[in-house]
Every structure is written in C-alpha cells, then in structure tokens.
Amino acid sequence: MTDDRGCFRRRDLLRGVTLGGSGLLLGGCDVMNENATFRSALRGAEKLNQMTHRTLADRAALAPEYAMSDISPVFKTNGSLTGTSTDYLAHLQNDFADWRLRIDGLVANPMDIGLAALRAMPSRTQITRHDCVEGWSAIAQWQGTPLRLLLQQAQLSPRAKYIVFHCADNYGARPYYESIDVIDAFHPQTILAWGMNGETLPIKYGAPVRLRVERQLGYKHAKYVMRVEATDDLSKFHGGKGGYWEDVGDYEYYAGI
Amino acid sequence: MDATQYMTQDVAKRHRLSTRIWHWLNALVATIMLMSGLMIFNAHPQLYWGDFGSREDYAWLQIDDTRTTGFVRIGDVSFETTGVLGLSLDAKDNVRRVAFPGWATIPTAYDLAAARRWHFAFAWVFALGLTAFMLVSLFNGHIRKDLHVRRAEWRWAALWSDIKDHARLRFGNKMNESHYNIIQKFSYIGVIFLLLPLLILTGITMSPAMNAAWPWLLDLFGGRQSARSLHFIGAVLMILFVVAHLIMVLLSGPITGIRSMITGRAMPKSKPDQGGRRP
Numbered sequence: 360m361t362d363d364r365g366c367f368r369r370r371d372l373l374r375g376v377t378l379g380g381s382g383l384l385l386g387g388c389d390v391m392n393e394n395a396t397f398r399s400a401l402r403g404a405e406k407l408n409q410m411t412h413r414t415l416a417d418r419a420a421l422a423p424e425y426a427m428s429d430i431s432p433v434f435k436t437n438g439s440l441t442g443t444s445t446d447y448l449a450h451l452q453n454d455f456a457d458w459r460l461r462i463d464g465l466v467a468n469p470m471d472i473g474l475a476a477l478r479a480m481p482s483r484t485q486i487t488r489h490d491c492v493e494g495w496s497a498i499a500q501w502q503g504t505p506l507r508l509l510l511q512q513a514q515l516s517p518r519a520k521y522i523v524f525h526c527a528d529n530y531g532a533r534p535y536y537e538s539i540d541v542i543d544a545f546h547p548q549t550i551l552a553w554g555m556n557g558e559t560l561p562i563k564y565g566a567p568v569r570l571r572v573e574r575q576l577g578y579k580h581a582k583y584v585m586r587v588e589a590t591d592d593l594s595k596f597h598g599g600k601g602g603y604w605e606d607v608g609d610y611e612y613y614a615g616i
Numbered sequence: 617m618d619a620t621q622y623m624t625q626d627v628a629k630r631h632r633l634s635t636r637i638w639h640w641l642n643a644l645v646a647t648i649m650l651m652s653g654l655m656i657f658n659a660h661p662q663l664y665w666g667d668f669g670s671r672e673d674y675a676w677l678q679i680d681d682t683r684t685t686g687f688v689r690i691g692d693v694s695f696e697t698t699g700v701l702g703l704s705l706d707a708k709d710n711v712r713r714v715a716f717p718g719w720a721t722i723p724t725a726y727d728l729a730a731a732r733r734w735h736f737a738f739a740w741v742f743a744l745g746l747t748a749f750m751l752v753s754l755f756n757g758h759i760r761k762d763l764h765v766r767r768a769e770w771r772w773a774a775l776w777s778d779i780k781d782h783a784r785l786r787f788g789n790k791m792n793e794s795h796y797n798i799i800q801k802f803s804y805i806g807v808i809f810l811l812l813p814l815l816i817l818t819g820i821t822m823s824p825a826m827n828a829a830w831p832w833l834l835d836l837f838g839g840r841q842s843a844r845s846l847h848f849i850g851a852v853l854m855i856l857f858v859v860a861h862l863i864m865v866l867l868s869g870p871i872t873g874i875r876s877m878i879t880g881r882a883m884p885k886s887k888p889d890q891g892g893r894r895p
Binding site: 388392400401403407416421425432488498573 | 659
C-alpha cells in the first residue's frame with residue numbers, strides 16, 4: 360500500500376517534470392503529441408499549407424509530366440491488389456462488360472456509365488509521378504477520362520463541395536474510399552484512369568478505373584472506383600474524415616505534401 | 617583592474633538580441649525537425665537518386681534489419697548497427713525493427729501521420745525564423761561586420777594558421793579578439809546560407825503540390841528522390857555541425873559561451889583565464 364502510493368507519487372512527480380519541462384524532452388514531446396490543444400494547433404498548419412499551395416500555384420497548374428524513358432521499370436504495387444466486394448468479383452469474371460460507374464449525389468443528372476462509354480469520351484494521357492506518403496515514388500503513364508467532363512455531364516450542383524470515390528476493395532476490415540474537393544476534381548490532370556503504360560489498367564493497379572489526382576499523395580488515388588458521389592458534407596461517410604487513411608491512420612485530408 | 621572596471625571598460629556586447637533569440641529558437645526547432653524527420657524516414661528507410669525510387673529500385677542507402685541484426689548499407693558496403701539503427705530495443709526491451717530507434721524520434725512510437733504534422737508545422741517556424749534572421753542580420757550589420765570574410769582572411773596561409781590554432785585548442789581571432797575566426801566564419805556562413813536553405817528547399821521539393829507551383833525546384837535538385845536524399849544528407853551535415861559546435865563550446869569555456877548567448881555580454885577579453893576564447 361505504502362509502496363504503491365510511493366510509486367504513484369514518483370510517477371506524478373516524473374510526469375510533472377516532463378510536462379513542465381522545455382518540451383525538448385522526449386517524454387515532453389510524446390505528452391504534447393497526445394494533447395488535444397497542441398494537436399489541433401499542428402492541424403492548423405495543414406490548412407496553412409493548403410492555403411499557401413493554392414496561393415502559390417494556379418488552380419490549374421500542372422504536376423510535372425515525364426518522358427516515356429522516365430517510366431519506372433516496375434511500378435510498386437501498394438494497398439489492395441484487387442477489389443473484394445462480391446459485386447466486383449462478379450464483374451471481374453465478366454471482364455467488366457456489364458460494369459457501370461455510378462455518378463450521383465449532388466448532381467442534377469445521376470448516371471451510370473460503362474467502361475466502353477468511358478473510353479469513348481475525350482481522354483487525357485499523362486506520364487506522372489506517384490508519391491507515397493511513406494516517401495517512395497514511381498512513374499507511369501496513365502490514360503483516362505477527365506473527371507471534370509463526367510461531373511459536367513452529370514450536371515454537378517453548385518452546392519457540391521467534395522467528390523467522394525467509393526471503392527470495391529476492403530482494406531483490413533473497412534471499405535476503401537477517398538474524396539477530394541471540387542477544385543481538385545476539376546483540375547485538368549484529375550482523371551479516372553482505365554489505361555496504364557499503354558495497356559488496359561491491370562487489376563493490381565485498380566481496374567477497371569482508378570483516380571489520378573496528380574498534385575496529391577498516393578492514398579488519395581483511389582483504386583477500384585465503383586461510384587462517384589458529390590456531396591457538401593464528408594462527415595456522413597464512414598469515419599467522417601473524408602477518406603480511408605484519414606479515418607484509420609489520421610493522415611491529412613489535404614495530401615499536397 | 618577590479619571587477620567594476622571590467623564592467624565599464626571591457627565588457628562588450630558579444631551577441632545581438634536577434635542572434636540570441638534565433639539561436640535558442642533554432643536549438644529547439646531544429647531538434648524537433650530532426651527527430652520528427654527521422655520518424656518520417658522510418659516509414660521508408662531507403663534513399664535513391666533521380667525522379668523515382670521504391671522497393672522495386674536500387675537504393676544507394678538503406679537502413680534495415682535481417683530480423684536478428686540491424687544494418688546500414690551505403691552503396692555496396694554494409695555495416696552492422698544492431699541495437700541502434702535498423703533493429704533496437706525500446707524502453708520496455710521489446711525488439712523494434714525500425715531504422716531510427718524511438719529515443720531519436722518524435723513521437724517515440726511509430727506514427728508517420730503525427731511526425732508529418734510536427735514536421736510540416738515547425739517547418740514554418742524554421743523557415744520564417746531563418747528568413748527573419750537573415751534580413752535582420754543584413755540590416756543590423758551582423759553579416760557585414762561579423763560574418764563577412766575579409767580579404768586578408770581569404771588566404772591559405774591565414775586559414776592554415778587558423779586550423780593549426782584549432783588543433784592546439786587555441787580559439788579566437790588573431791586580428792581581432794572579439795570577432796569570429798576564419799573557420800568559424802566559414803562554418804556559420806555555410807550553415808546559414810547553404811545548409812539551412814538546402815534543407816528548406818529540398819523539403820519543399822518533395823511536395824507534389826509544390827512541384828506544380830515551382831517545377832524548377834525538381835530541375836535544381838535532380839528529381840524528387842534526389843531531393844529526398846539531399847534532404848537527408850543535409851540533416852546529417854546539420855548533426856555534424858551541432859556536434860562540432862557543442863565540442864567547441866565545451867573546449868572554449870562553456871560557462872562564458874552559454875552565458876554570452878543568453879545575456880549577450882562577453883567576459884572581458886583581457887582576463888587571463890578566459891584568453892579571448894569564444895565558441
């Protein structure tokens with residue numbers, strides 16, 4: 360009993376010293392890392408970074424594009440390597456012949472569009488660099504339909520602020536999803552890609568279509584996209600932070616760094 | 617002379633207020649940047665040259681483990697670093713297969729998202745602090761009077777004699793006791809005008825959004841993965857600078873040195889046991 364109390368006091372004292380310390384102390388940094396006020400202050404910098412990027416770069420400023428000779432010999436696969444929903448697996452058996460991309464939410468003209476119709480639309484081909492939040496990069500050529508054209512065809516409501524991408528893969532136990540804001544959705548390099556390095560997009564890279572949103576990190580580039588939903592409120596989807604990694608890993612919503 | 621006379625005659629202002637504020641702010645912020653940066657490195661402990669690089673490509677530097685040992689590989693040469701790099705024990709003696717151990721990272725336990733938040737928030741303090749210091753030093757004469765390498769100092773003989781003095785643990789400036797010596801000037805100029813800007817610019821180069829805003833940065837550093845490598849090398853140079861700096865402070869009189877960086881006042885230069893030494 361006495362010993363316990365002694366221990367407790369010592370722990371309190373230690374805690375006090377670390378908390379009261381300069382913050383340079385390791386323990387101090389960990390304590391601050393768990394502190395809600397401090398965390399929200401750090402989060403403020405995320406907004407500042409996004410604002411700065413949008414001020415320094417034009418809304419339509421292009422991500423650098425590379426030459427064929429710059430393409431990575433092997434593009435590292437990451438995340439899910441196939442869609443997992445029963446729906447998806449059935450389409451996979453059928454080579455996505457009956458697969459339809461659903462576009463709905465805050466649009467006047469909800470639509471379902473098949474792979475052949477998507478490919479028949481004007482497309483964009485770009486050789487770009489994929490940057491993972493972990494630090495590695497890989498370069499590939501992507502061909503796909505500009506998201507802008509699809510949103511215009513679906514008559515996006517002016518109330519829409521975000522575009523949510525619902526995916527066919529579960530990563531861990533949870534369904535993958537991602538979202539971007541309307542500014543990035545209308546960027547010329549933001550495409551739903553169905554081709555990669557001159558071929559049909561392979562399964563492990565997100566077939567039948569995956570998102571490319573070139574000025575942001577890899578986790579934003581949702582694979583196995585089944586449905587595109589326009590919304591003005593991200594809090595109603597899954598964990599409410601706008602994306603799988605935002606919910607699960609606490610990564611930034613704005614992935615420009 | 618008695619103490620009063622020292623105070624009135626010889627006590628000189630050694631460090632300006634702006635220098636002192638920036639110094640201590642940087643001591644804190646650079647530590648945070650380094651430790652959160654090491655955690656970010658832990659997420660992918662390999663480095664490449666060029667635009668791309670992943671586990672599929674050749675890495676010129678790798679810090680990893682074989683499950684039983686930790687190692688650092690630079691090019692084709694590997695060093696075993698078990699216990700510190702690649703594989704180490706945490707505070708509870710659990711084996712951790714991470715490049716840099718928990719005691720060197722912010723936060724201690726693996727958390728890339730949190731480390732990124734620390735790094736990208738304090739980067740602002742770091743970059744704005746440097747910019748402010750540069751501007752103030754330009755206008756208050758710190759650069760011109762103290763850091764500027766004079767014509768007489770641009771000579772191998774002068775530099776060589778300074779190196780010999782350092783080797784004999786004699787620090788100071790022969791031409792003017794109250795000024796930085798040549799090696800000091802080169803170190804401070806190198807850090808303030810080359811190393812710190814290199815760290816900031818290579819950091820910005822790793823941002824895909826900034827690549828769209830300032831694509832010339834990629835050309836300047838030879839691609840995103842080269843920028844990441846240079847960022848890491850810059851951080852290592854920064855550690856070496858700080859270690860050298862701390863050794864010099866210890867060798868040249870730590871109490872005087874630290875006090876002058878806090879109060880701004882130097883000890884009288886004629887006092888025998890101080891010998892005009894300064895960090």
